[in-house]
Amino acid sequence: MAQLTIENFINNEHVKPSLGNYFDAFEPARGLPYAKIPDSTKDDVELAYKAAATAFPEWSKTGRPERAKVLYRIADLLESRLDEFARAESRDQGKPVELARTVDIPRAVSNFRFFAGRILHSVEEAGELPGVGFSYTQRMPIGVAGLISPWNLPLYLLTWKIAPCIACGNTAVCKPSEFTSMTAYLLCSVLKDAGLPAGVVNMVFGTGMNAGQAIVEHPRIPLISFTGGTVTGAKIIANSARYFKKLSLELGGKNANIVFEDCDFDLALKTSLRSSFANQGEICLCGSRIFVQRPIYERFLNGLVQGAKALKVGDPTKSDVNLGALVSKEHWEKVVSYIDLGVKEGGKIECGGQKPPSLADEFKNGYFLEPTVISGLTPSCRTMREEIFGPVVTVYPFDTEEEAVALANDSEYGLSCSVWTENGRRARRVAGEIQAGTVWVNTWMARDLRMPFGGMKQSGLGREGGEHSLDFYSELKTICLAD
């Protein structure tokens, strides 16, 4: 089959990369190249920047109701193409179609709908200043934003940036991950069909080293919203420092899952299976360190192992498949190297750890990996401290509430945590002590777009979500009027 060639999207037109270079995108389930991706350079970023800068004056002055209308139209059009987008996301990323159909794409639709509504209903601050007059705040669009996204939830995380960015009146140069360009490419036609003016959103495809870095180092792109790894986040801070850019960084995690003996056992187990292995464990919010109170430790571990063994790994298009393929060969090798490290560090592989033996011939070269549960490691081991970002979890017993909190907080990361207990007071106490941007009690991955989202420690800088997104994507100005 002929390979599809993706092109950049600048000024609402598809354009070839300036040097004419492309690289292959691989289909993770088959391990075969299936599309050509532009290897964009600084020159392509400059073209995109110019389009965005030209579109900015008019878009930034377009009233909120008009902007909201376009965002609602984008949401509707995207929703009407749900199945097509879900299939494309799955083929490109490796995840089950069903997951993309029920989570990734609907959440991308919600991103546009939510921020359309939010700018319509958000109210700025105003207050009387006795003896002087009164003060009020005004939100000013900032300019051209650089939006850089990862490969694990490609469309969902890219639209999490595009929607508030343009809702606030900015224009954008976007760079999706080089591993997953397809749904961003499809989105371009949705944006155009929805009537988004030319130049408001521009898409430059390519690598982090070339296109990504050119965005970060562009002197006239004053804000960068980045989701990706912590090491890349540090580079972005360093490379943008001299320009005093506004940065929002959503980075890695090594999230704890604390299971108390008084939990709803079946619910905790069922959800822990999901939080361990959904999207092949490639969600920054996956709970990869499971701490279980000793009286239920053996029973929980057995349940987790039995549950993991029962999960189906394989053809992502099949509706009964739970895990598809990991995103790339390099990532598969990285995850497997952590399983090997876990064994060297004294861990016991309770289940998984291998490529599934029973894959159909067409998937034999795919990047599949069995869900893997490791016990017997100590919290100082690298396997329990470093982000693996695959279908691998460690399980460890604890005795007291204080110990559980200390174990969970003993991490360089602080993205999310889930706590399982039926004791409401304990839930509030523990949630209050946990150093993480999001704590779920008796649930996981519930997303409330009105709430702040972000990480503590090396999991990120800043918060997005609700009013926090509006704060990031606009300059807040105070105006004081004398009587």
Ligand code: NAD
């Ligand atoms: P990554 O850091 O390798 O890449 C992310 C994006 O940054 C890609 O588009 C990449 O091309 C680009 N990039 C790479 N180097 C760059 C540079 N020097 N300058 C500018 N851009 C550059 O991350 P990844 O492997 O795509 O994604 C996995 C990571 O993302 C994991 O660590 C995961 O935890 C994290 N993540 C975090 C969240 C969150 O909300 N906190 C959500 C999803 C993923």
